[in-house]
Amino acid sequence: MLDWSCIDTVFLDMDGTLLDLRFDNHFWLEHVPLRYAESRGISLAASKDALYARYQALLGSLQWYCVDHWTQELALDIAMLKAEVEHLIAVHPHVLSFLEALAAAGKRRVLVTNAHQKSIELKMSKTRLDGHLEHIVCSHDLLAAKESPEFWPRVQEVEPFDPQRTLFVDDSLPVLRAARQYGFRWLLAILMPDSAQPVRSCEEFDAIEDFSALLPGLEAMAPAAANAAQGPESVAKSTRGDPRTRPASAGRDRPCPGRRRKGSRTGPLIHGYRDDARLFGAEVALSDEAA
Numbered sequence: 001m002l003d004w005s006c007i008d009t010v011f012l013d014m015d016g017t018l019l020d021l022r023f024d025n026h027f028w029l030e031h032v033p034l035r036y037a038e039s040r041g042i043s044l045a046a047s048k049d050a051l052y053a054r055y056q057a058l059l060g061s062l063q064w065y066c067v068d069h070w071t072q073e074l075a076l077d078i079a080m081l082k083a084e085v086e087h088l089i090a091v092h093p094h095v096l097s098f099l100e101a102l103a104a105a106g107k108r109r110v111l112v113t114n115a116h117q118k119s120i121e122l123k124m125s126k127t128r129l130d131g132h133l134e135h136i137v138c139s140h141d142l143l144a145a146k147e148s149p150e151f152w153p154r155v156q157e158v159e160p161f162d163p164q165r166t167l168f169v170d171d172s173l174p175v176l177r178a179a180r181q182y183g184f185r186w187l188l189a190i191l192m193p194d195s196a197q198p199v200r201s202c203e204e205f206d207a208i209e210d211f212s213a214l215l216p217g218l219e220a221m222a223p224a225a226a227n228a229a230q231g232p233e234s235v236a237k238s239t240r241g242d243p244r245t246r247p248a249s250a251g252r253d254r255p256c257p258g259r260r261r262k263g264s265r266t267g268p269l270i271h272g273y274r275d276d277a278r279l280f281g282a283e284v285a286l287s288d289e290a291a
């Protein structure tokens with residue numbers, strides 16, 4: 001399915017791909033309607049009818065993903081409501097093993113998300129996934145959603161990449177279609193974004209249920225990196241006189257052309273929040289399948 005020798009960088013979606021979409025689905029489809037019904041003195045059914053129609057009207061836009069937009073529109077503190085159900089935020093199985101295998105194989109790991117900065121901050125504080133990423137690209141900073149044809153050219157300005165040598169994994173078919181249109185060679189869909197929902201089918205893209213499917217190929221690619229983990233002496237012996245056998249991980253501290261350095265020792269570079277990008281949201285399961 002993938003030829004890892006042809007892939008330098010991996011772009012990963014957050015909600016539904018690295019994280020369980022159960023949180024977002026429960027939050028937008030159940031929790032927000034509940035609190036909205038309470039605030040308006042209406043029934044839960046009437047609240048859901050009203051909100052689902054409003055969601056539908058904004059699907060695929062930055063506003064749909066914008067926490068501040070919904071806070072203003074619904075007169076509810078969306079960030080606070082998320083904290084009420086934050087116990088549902090969870091990392092999908094095998095994600096950490098996959099991220100570590102990518103590092104061992106010398107691949108650059110970049111989160112590319114439509115989630116609003118406030119959602120990213122909440123989820124990173126809960127999961128600590130940012131310690132396993134080199135960079136986080138937030139569509140709200142670029143003023144274009146991943147579904148938009150303007151998105152990927154803007155990503156190039158902050159995270160230069162070769163679409164022929166970059167793998168992109170996402171659970172949204174409209175997002176994957178936009179990436180295909182841009183020219184990505186390697187695309188993967190996620191078949192089980194929400195652990196509370198049945199496995200989906202996907203004929204249009206190569207797809208995986210979870211990241212365990214990618215581990216054997218990745219781990220087979222990085223035997224030299226395993227030597228590096230044994231210590232500097234063994235690395236020196238294993239690479240002496242032959243740069244071709246140099247462990248992939250050994251070069252990760254050197255700056256590479258077209259590559260960005262980590263923002264800090266403890267986490268990835270996150271582009272600064274812009275006041276004019278106040279469109280919020282989270283990635284919810286009301287995708288094209290529900291349209």
Ligand SMILES: [Mg+2]
Binds near residue numbers: 016171
């Ligand atoms: Mg997603």
